[in-house]
Amino acid sequence: MWDESPEGMGELAVETKNLVRIYRRKRSSQDSQERQVIALDGVNVEIPYGELFGLLGPNGAGKTTLIKILVTLLLPTSGTARVAGLDVVQQAYQVRELISMVSGGEHSGYGLLTVREQLWMFSQFYGLPTRLALARIDELLKIVGLYEERNRRVSDLSTGMRQKMNLVRGLLSDPLVFFLDEPTVGLDVSAARDIRAYIKEWIREKPGRTILLTTHYMQEAEELCDRVAIIHKGRIIACDSPAALRRSAASGSYFLLTTERLSEDGWLKEVPGVRRVDIRVLDGRTEIRLQVAEDGVIAEVVRALADRERKIYSLTKVEPSLEDVFMQLVGRRMEEADEGR
Amino acid sequence: MRAGKKLTRVFRAMVGRSYPRIIGSNRDKSWLFYDTVLPLLGTVAFVYVYKALGAPERFIGYVIMGGATTAFWMNVMWSMAAQFYWEKQGGNLELYMMMPCGLTPILLGMSLGGLVATLLRAILIVSLGSLLFHVSYTLPQVPLFLLIFTITIIALYGLGVVFASLFLFWGREAWHTVNLFMEPVFLASGFYFPVRALGFWVGLGASIIPLTLGLDAMRQLLFAGMHPALLPVEVELAILGFVAILFILLARHLLQKMEYLARREGRLSLRF
Numbered sequence: 001m002w003d004e005s006p007e008g009m010g011e012l013a014v015e016t017k018n019l020v021r022i023y024r025r026k027r028s029s030q031d032s033q034e035r036q037v038i039a040l041d042g043v044n045v046e047i048p049y050g051e052l053f054g055l056l057g058p059n060g061a062g063k064t065t066l067i068k069i070l071v072t073l074l075l076p077t078s079g080t081a082r083v084a085g086l087d088v089v090q091q092a093y094q095v096r097e098l099i100s101m102v103s104g105g106e107h108s109g110y111g112l113l114t115v116r117e118q119l120w121m122f123s124q125f126y127g128l129p130t131r132l133a134l135a136r137i138d139e140l141l142k143i144v145g146l147y148e149e150r151n152r153r154v155s156d157l158s159t160g161m162r163q164k165m166n167l168v169r170g171l172l173s174d175p176l177v178f179f180l181d182e183p184t185v186g187l188d189v190s191a192a193r194d195i196r197a198y199i200k201e202w203i204r205e206k207p208g209r210t211i212l213l214t215t216h217y218m219q220e221a222e223e224l225c226d227r228v229a230i231i232h233k234g235r236i237i238a239c240d241s242p243a244a245l246r247r248s249a250a251s252g253s254y255f256l257l258t259t260e261r262l263s264e265d266g267w268l269k270e271v272p273g274v275r276r277v278d279i280r281v282l283d284g285r286t287e288i289r290l291q292v293a294e295d296g297v298i299a300e301v302v303r304a305l306a307d308r309e310r311k312i313y314s315l316t317k318v319e320p321s322l323e324d325v326f327m328q329l330v331g332r333r334m335e336e337a338d339e340g341r
Numbered sequence: 342m343r344a345g346k347k348l349t350r351v352f353r354a355m356v357g358r359s360y361p362r363i364i365g366s367n368r369d370k371s372w373l374f375y376d377t378v379l380p381l382l383g384t385v386a387f388v389y390v391y392k393a394l395g396a397p398e399r400f401i402g403y404v405i406m407g408g409a410t411t412a413f414w415m416n417v418m419w420s421m422a423a424q425f426y427w428e429k430q431g432g433n434l435e436l437y438m439m440m441p442c443g444l445t446p447i448l449l450g451m452s453l454g455g456l457v458a459t460l461l462r463a464i465l466i467v468s469l470g471s472l473l474f475h476v477s478y479t480l481p482q483v484p485l486f487l488l489i490f491t492i493t494i495i496a497l498y499g500l501g502v503v504f505a506s507l508f509l510f511w512g513r514e515a516w517h518t519v520n521l522f523m524e525p526v527f528l529a530s531g532f533y534f535p536v537r538a539l540g541f542w543v544g545l546g547a548s549i550i551p552l553t554l555g556l557d558a559m560r561q562l563l564f565a566g567m568h569p570a571l572l573p574v575e576v577e578l579a580i581l582g583f584v585a586i587l588f589i590l591l592a593r594h595l596l597q598k599m600e601y602l603a604r605r606e607g608r609l610s611l612r613f
Contacts, residue, residue, distance in 0.1 A: 023607065069606070071439050075604045082476050092604075096441040110361045112368050117360065124357025125440040125447065127350025 005324050009098070010085020013210035014070060019079035021065050021234075035317050039065040041234035042079070047210060047227075052203050054225030055214040056322065057333050062234040069214065071101045072077050084138055095327050100175035102166045104185030111155030115146065115165050118154050119172060126173040133172070140168040145200055155176040160191025163217035167198060178202075180213040184220060196224055216334060218322040230326060245325045254320050257288040258313040259305060271304055274298030278333060285313060291324065354446035355453060362420075362454025376412065376467045384408030384466070387533045388474055390534045397411070399564045400534070402478065405470035406560065407532035409463040410552055414526060416459040417497055418519045422504030424451060430508070437604065444596055448505065452498040478563045485574070486562050492581045493555030499588030500551060506595035526550055531557065537569040551588075554581050 021040040026033070040062045047053045055063050068074040069081050072092040073278055081088045083190065088097045107117045116137055123133035141147040144164040157165065163183065170178060180199065184192035203211055215221050218315055221228045221241045229239040238245060261284060268277045268288065276291040292298060298315070326334050367373055384404055389401040428434040437447050470476070480486055508518055529547035530536065536557055537543040545555045558577040560568045571577070604607065
């Protein structure tokens, strides 16, 4: 699609400097007062070519706002953003030649068209000659396992199939920088796994191409991304490889403990050496994720449970996850930090 | 990108977007009933009113032509003016906005697709109406007739793009806004009677809707010497040409404005 090499397009695939985006919204239609929502608050990101970069954060953290600015759909309030060395405000049309975006839960296109027709229509917006477009569509449909459905109407596709078709739509123009906004949201486990596999395969086969992926699934970020930025309340609060981020949270040891349901759990934090306690109730049992100062502390926890005559069903030492990193940085689990909670 | 390559892309994008409209008419045949038989019923009612009043035969021709032209007005309002609103609701608009071809060829494609389907509907209405009521037309100046029709359609679809931009921003419920423009235009544009009957100045005021002058000019050619014209054909053609250019320029300006506002305020892509 694009003729020039990445080398001729700036040193970074994506670069933002002090990016700020403020929304102004009226409280109600009768109210003349406006409220300000700071969606991005001085975001600095540098993504080199060839990287699969993840933006991880709860709902309302600013992930979609950042992606919308980078794909030229939204203007920043202040700061700068560049894609392939091009300014997304001043050179929006040049940027659009080089990028593509697929969002989770996307229902684009027209239900009465077949899969192949729909994809052909989008290929025409990029100016692809029909023969080339159809050959590319068929090739990509085979890769995502949707070739047999090529003549099926879009309205008859399942959610997972539809998202695979959207992924093909995004790849039709062979973008230099590919933006994926929560691409597996709402998909079943199998469809989400397929989508992640295609994403990994695409970037492996296309060296020099870049993916910016937003997600609020920790596992997805860990599995796919070379580097992950954690975004919270419009600010990047950490940015590194998943392994390095986990190491940063690795002071002490982590244990996963399942017990009989606990009626009261405040005492756990009082056990000497316990740094953090995260409790979930599952099927009448209590799952406790513990960060402790050193391995020996767990014996004190077990003893305290025995004193309270609580059965222990399982005890496992676990590696710190991005969830732990997020908890360490924000003080809450990702799902608790979702907008409005 | 070279100009030739750009032009090719504009053409391809236009054809691409017109495809769902054209193929849609072919796949869902219910339009044959809803878009031809139902409008024809309204037309037939006017025909019988004129017959009961003993109006001259040419009035039946007026009504049939008006009925056919109604299809274009409805297409422009429902399938163009309100379309961006629905594209936004369906999630297509933000994808269209980030296409390198821009919004203009996509809108042109929409118009082209709508025009092909509507032309077919209009031909069906004229043919059926003329057959049912034995209306005959004389058309000595076919090229002039086609020229008037073409310029009217260009101006009309230009107006459609203008409305599309306006509805998107100020028409929270495009549905109601479209309805607001239906019946008053049917009346003021003289769809079922010579617009001159409303008086010269009212007719002239209604000329901002391209169909008013377009219909009047075409009726003058079809019923030569019998039609109470608002203005001479040549003058109407000149005004239509001016209106067409005006709407195209205005549409271009509003589209750019709309895109800028959309990017600034996030009103089209985000439901924050």
